Amino acid sequence: MSSRYHQVYAEWQRDPEAFWATAAGAIDWIKPWDRVFDPEYGVYGRWFVGAECNTCFNAIDRHVERGRADQLALIHDSAIVGTVKKYTYAELKREVVALASVLRNQGVGKGDRVIIYMPMVPEAAFAMLACARLGAIHSVVFGGFAARELATRIDDAQPKLIVSASCGREPGRTVAYKPLLDGAIEMARHKPERCLILQREQQRCELTEGRDIDLADAMARERAAGANVDCVPVAATDPLYILYTSGTTGQPKGVVRDNGGHMVALHWTMQNEFGVSPGEVFWAASDVGWVVGHSYIVYAPLLAGCTSVMFEGKPVGTPDAGTFWRVIAEHGVAALFTAPTAFRAIKGQDPQGAFVPKYDLSKFRTLFLAGERADPETLKWAEQKLGKPVIDHWWQTETGYPITNNPVGLGMLPVKHGSPGVPMPGYDVRVLDDAGNPVQAGMLGNVVIKLPLPPGCLPMLWNADQRFRDAYLREFPGFYKTADAGLVDQDGYLFIMARTDDIINVAGHRLSTGGMEEVLAEHRDVAECAVVGVADDVKGQVPCGFVVLNAGVNRDPAEIEREVVELVRERIGAVASMKRVVTVKRLPKTRSGKILRATMQKIADHQPWTMPATIDDPAILEEIAEALRGRDSV
Numbered sequence: 319m320s321s322r323y324h325q326v327y328a329e330w331q332r333d334p335e336a337f338w339a340t341a342a343g344a345i346d347w348i349k350p351w352d353r354v355f356d357p358e359y360g361v362y363g364r365w366f367v368g369a370e371c372n373t374c375f376n377a378i379d380r381h382v383e384r385g386r387a388d389q390l391a392l393i394h395d396s397a398i399v400g401t402v403k404k405y406t407y408a409e410l411k412r413e414v415v416a417l418a419s420v421l422r423n424q425g426v427g428k429g430d431r432v433i434i435y436m437p438m439v440p441e442a443a444f445a446m447l448a449c450a451r452l453g454a455i456h457s458v459v460f461g462g463f464a465a466r467e468l469a470t471r472i473d474d475a476q477p478k479l480i481v482s483a484s485c486g487r488e489p490g491r492t493v494a495y496k497p498l499l500d501g502a503i504e505m506a507r508h509k510p511e512r513c514l515i516l517q518r519e520q521q522r523c524e525l526t527e528g529r530d531i532d533l534a535d536a537m538a539r540e541r542a543a544g545a546n547v548d549c550v551p552v553a554a555t556d557p558l559y560i561l562y563t564s565g566t567t568g569q570p571k572g573v574v575r576d577n578g579g580h581m582v583a584l585h586w587t588m589q590n591e592f593g594v595s596p597g598e599v600f601w602a603a604s605d606v607g608w609v610v611g612h613s614y615i616v617y618a619p620l621l622a623g624c625t626s627v628m629f630e631g632k633p634v635g636t637p638d639a640g641t642f643w644r645v646i647a648e649h650g651v652a653a654l655f656t657a658p659t660a661f662r663a664i665k666g667q668d669p670q671g672a673f674v675p676k677y678d679l680s681k682f683r684t685l686f687l688a689g690e691r692a693d694p695e696t697l698k699w700a701e702q703k704l705g706k707p708v709i710d711h712w713w714q715t716e717t718g719y720p721i722t723n724n725p726v727g728l729g730m731l732p733v734k735h736g737s738p739g740v741p742m743p744g745y746d747v748r749v750l751d752d753a754g755n756p757v758q759a760g761m762l763g764n765v766v767i768k769l770p771l772p773p774g775c776l777p778m779l780w781n782a783d784q785r786f787r788d789a790y791l792r793e794f795p796g797f798y799k800t801a802d803a804g805l806v807d808q809d810g811y812l813f814i815m816a817r818t819d820d821i822i823n824v825a826g827h828r829l830s831t832g833g834m835e836e837v838l839a840e841h842r843d844v845a846e847c848a849v850v851g852v853a854d855d856v857k858g859q860v861p862c863g864f865v866v867l868n869a870g871v872n873r874d875p876a877e878i879e880r881e882v883v884e885l886v887r888e889r890i891g892a893v894a895s896m897k898r899v900v901t902v903k904r905l906p907k908t909r910s911g912k913i914l915r916a917t918m919q920k921i922a923d924h925q926p927w928t929m930p931a932t933i934d935d936p937a938i939l940e941e942i943a944e945a946l947r948g949r950d951s952v
């Protein structure tokens with residue numbers, strides 16, 4: 319089949335407003351918009367201004383009302399606990415209404431913030447949808463973050479209430495959430511009035527009197543009472559959620575998502591980009607704490623009337639490298655979306671792909687990879703072993719859905735290994751040099767998107783318009799800066815090469831080395847530090863810390879390094895995967911005092927490097943190389 323991509327992209331280019339107005343026809347609106355796009359409203363304009371809608375209604379109620387009540391909406395598969403729970407659209411509605419009723423009884427209403435700090439349990443999705451139903455704004459915090467990260471988000475979002483659980487399950491260990499939650503509330507200046515706690519059988523916790531409520535009990539009471547909670551009309555431009563993502567400092571950025579544009583864009587992507595029809599099963603193997611989880615575990619599949627799989631487990635070790643194929647076969651998954659790391663892990667454990675033929679993958683059509691660079695070797699391995707198309711695509715927390723992709727629903731374009739595809743409608747992607755001039759095809763530069771951003775992308779940062787302008791809009795006037803460097807080839811395919819800031823991508827998790835440096839600097843014996851991302855076979859990148867000790871410290875450096883590793887785990891969380899810290903005498907700097915992180919990274923990666931002309935003292939780089947020798951981890 320020849321692809322309709324070029325025709326559809328040209329349609330969008332001709333008249334973006336008409337394009338999105340047509341796409342908006344797939345959504346149920348309470349009140350239609352006054353303007354599809356208002357360039358005067360907000361920082362760079364807003365979509366569907368004047369419209370009213372409700373995201374929960376579109377994700378659940380309308381399917382229940384229109385023939386999908388008995389279709390499965392959500393399948394929760396825990397490869398760790400060994401359970402599978404299934405919810406039809408009618409059952410999902412019942413759960414979400416019960417939880418919305420509990421929230422409403424606690425005074426949560428339109429515009430109130432609710433933090434959700436949960437493992438991969440169905441209740442996390444119920445809580446998100448219950449907030450959407452009430453017009454409340456949810457902010458999901460990834461369970462792998464430690465108390466201080468949670469506290470920072472509590473202070474920024476100022477939630478009325480937090481929904482959490484007694485524990486999470488990681489292979490071989492149970493992670494108690496309650497002490498982290500209590501620690502975070504203790505640390506935060508803002509104190510939420512209530513916490514709803516899901517008691518998981520694997521490890522229950524003590525509830526804090528006067529503050530905590532047992533979530534399951536409270537929901538059961540509402541169900542028994544036949545509670546009814548109508549969907550609250552909200553403005554299309556009202557926030558649906560805040561999702562914090564790494565910035566260049568320890569203070570994360572609160573990416574805001576609106577209701578109207580978000581629904582329109584996500585719904586459009588399901589059929590056109592992912593090629594998945596209503597009634598089919600879609601599986602995003604990610605976590606609800608990340609944007610992939612928001613968009614493609616919860617909202618997009620439900621908006622499109624699909625069945626979504628929510629998976630608690632890992633691609634390997636729960637119990638083996640065949641888990642993904644087991645889930646695909648057992649639930650009839652049509653398309654899987656995950657990070658390349660997952661496939662590097664599977665390939666590492668089962669290089670021959672011996673587990674693949676053990677399962678019936680006949681319903682499975684396409685594998686989508688995103689979140690980090692997909693190395694061509696892994697991509698080809700997956701193509702070969704699965705015998706299905708493997709599609710790399712590129713986006714960010716800020717955009718909420720793919721910027722570039724290979725839109726299989728419009729007819730697949732030829733795959734170029736190493737490229738995450740071509741720009742999707744909505745995105746005018748350009749590559750500029752540092753002075754803001756366009757570079758020629760094939761030349762490396764700053765990847766930017768011409769404003770306005772399409773519906774569904776962040777319209778602002780939570781309570782931080784100026785930070786939004788400074789971080790994304792100031793450097794290249796008229797464009798949104800993605801902070802990725804890359805090139806567009808003669809055929810219009812994008813290639814992403816690196817970040818231009820201090821963000822690193824660890825197992826598909828976005829982390830700030832700047833944030834980690836702030837933690838290293840907190841250690842009493844550390845005078846100076848630097849963190850760089852070094853190459854890792856499975857996780858793509860892992861952080862490596864360099865510390866210079868205070869004068870006069872004569873403790874064993876190995877002991878200090880271990881303490882620093884522990885400090886990062888305690889302050890940021892296990893997810894930072896900081897396992898390697900090296901003590902050095904001095905850090906290499908330019909004559910103006912800038913730390914030469916890029917050169918240090920090359921040395922740590924055993925890549926060729928050249929002596930920077932601006933270096934203060936060339937001998938330091940040899941000291942760094944020497945300190946790294948034989949030091950893979952502490």
Ligand code: COA
Pocket residue numbers: 437460461462463486488489493603604605608610632633634656657659660663688689824825826827856857891892893894895
């Ligand atoms: N709650 C508590 N701890 C968590 C957690 C959570 N929700 N998620 C991860 N962690 C912990 C892990 O247990 C691990 O701790 P450890 O250092 O004690 O082993 C640490 O954080 C790092 O986790 P992770 O990055 O997941 O590494 P891993 O070694 O446990 O697993 C992979 C490696 C490749 C199997 C795993 O990263 C993976 O499945 N990646 C798929 C990609 C993905 O989901 N990306 C998300 C964006 S799309």
Ligand code: AMP
Pocket residue numbers: 563609687688689690691692710711712713714715716738800801802814816817823826827828
């Ligand atoms: P996140 O906000 O966590 O989704 O991370 C976004 C960043 O991950 C991007 O800015 C890129 O640096 C990187 N990224 C995401 N998808 C890809 C991809 N397909 N190829 C290369 N890098 C990617």
